[in-house]
Amino acid sequence: MTLIAQITDLHLKPRGLACYRVSETNMLAERAVAALNALDPRPDAVIVTGDIADQGDPREYIVAREVLSGLQIPFLMISGNHDDSAFLKEAFPDAPGFDQGPPDRTRYVAQIGALRLVALDSSVPGAGYGKLGEDQCAWLDEALSAAPEIPTIVALHHPPIRMGIHHMDAINLHDGDRFAEIIGRHQQVERIVCGHDHRGIVGTCGGKVVVIAPSVGHQVVLGLKENAPAQFNFEPPAYYLHHWTRETGLITHTAYVEKADGPYPFWAGEGVSWPGY
Numbered sequence: 001m002t003l004i005a006q007i008t009d010l011h012l013k014p015r016g017l018a019c020y021r022v023s024e025t026n027m028l029a030e031r032a033v034a035a036l037n038a039l040d041p042r043p044d045a046v047i048v049t050g051d052i053a054d055q056g057d058p059r060e061y062i063v064a065r066e067v068l069s070g071l072q073i074p075f076l077m078i079s080g081n082h083d084d085s086a087f088l089k090e091a092f093p094d095a096p097g098f099d100q101g102p103p104d105r106t107r108y109v110a111q112i113g114a115l116r117l118v119a120l121d122s123s124v125p126g127a128g129y130g131k132l133g134e135d136q137c138a139w140l141d142e143a144l145s146a147a148p149e150i151p152t153i154v155a156l157h158h159p160p161i162r163m164g165i166h167h168m169d170a171i172n173l174h175d176g177d178r179f180a181e182i183i184g185r186h187q188q189v190e191r192i193v194c195g196h197d198h199r200g201i202v203g204t205c206g207g208k209v210v211v212i213a214p215s216v217g218h219q220v221v222l223g224l225k226e227n228a229p230a231q232f233n234f235e236p237p238a239y240y241l242h243h244w245t246r247e248t249g250l251i252t253h254t255a256y257v258e259k260a261d262g263p264y265p266f267w268a269g270e271g272v273s274w275p276g277y
């Protein structure tokens with residue numbers, strides 16, 4: 001069994017500042033770290049799929065070090081559009097995979113239990129949208145060709161699909177068709193995992209399932225009308241748990257940071273039971 005947690009879109013700020021005036025992202029990220037540390041069984045690793053900082057500010061990466069060093073689980077990171085990949089790699093020189101690739105790109109391969117992680121850097125300096133570029137697409141193809149037998153997760157911040165939230169679709173992965181063409185040729189890819197949209201969303205790309213994780217901070221409002229405004233809200237912060245066994249393949253669970261009411265037993269001593277609850 002291999003268990004990988006995925007958190008995303010922390011949008012950390014310099015100490016004392018809220019994100020977008022009202023989102024206390026530093027505190028919310030600390031709560032997510034506490035929730036992950038309390039998991040039993042404990043994940044083999046945590047993947048942080050970008051927008052770790054809010055403005056790619058070195059002060060925000062100092063906060064990122066403080067917050068993420070609280071994790072009692074090994075963690076791996078990739079950049080989002082709010083990150084500066086060079087500052088991120090400088091702030092975490094010992095992070096798994098950060099010794100690979102150029103100093104300003106978070107792209108690497110890592111082994112986590114039975115799974116292989118191929119991590120991509122879809123950030124484009126100064127832009128909200130994402131793009132891999134031909135160099136990185138060629139690298140992805142090579143990286144996947146190198147281990148066709150090992151079940152693989154591909155991680156990138158920007159979703160390679162359109163989800164119907166138009167203001168977010170405008171800043172998705174702009175070379176998603178090229179990405180899909182590569183992914184479609186590699187049977188061992190079990191999941192594509194993304195962030196960026198601050199909502200839990202599922203789609204397909206190159207014949208594989210794509211999951212977009214909710215943020216551990218604020219969420220993007222679900223607006224499917226053509227002219228839906230870009231807004232955020234405080235729907236419950238959440239994360240994914242990717243659970244793999246040879247028998248089941250990769251199963252992705254949604255888990256919430258905050259405790260909910262309960263648990264309650266389905267039956268509590270009434271002396272009756274019902275098959276299947």
Ligand SMILES: [Fe+2]
Binds near residue numbers: 011051080082197
């Ligand atoms: Fe984000």
Ligand SMILES: [Fe+2]
Binds near residue numbers: 080082157195196197
């Ligand atoms: Fe983003």
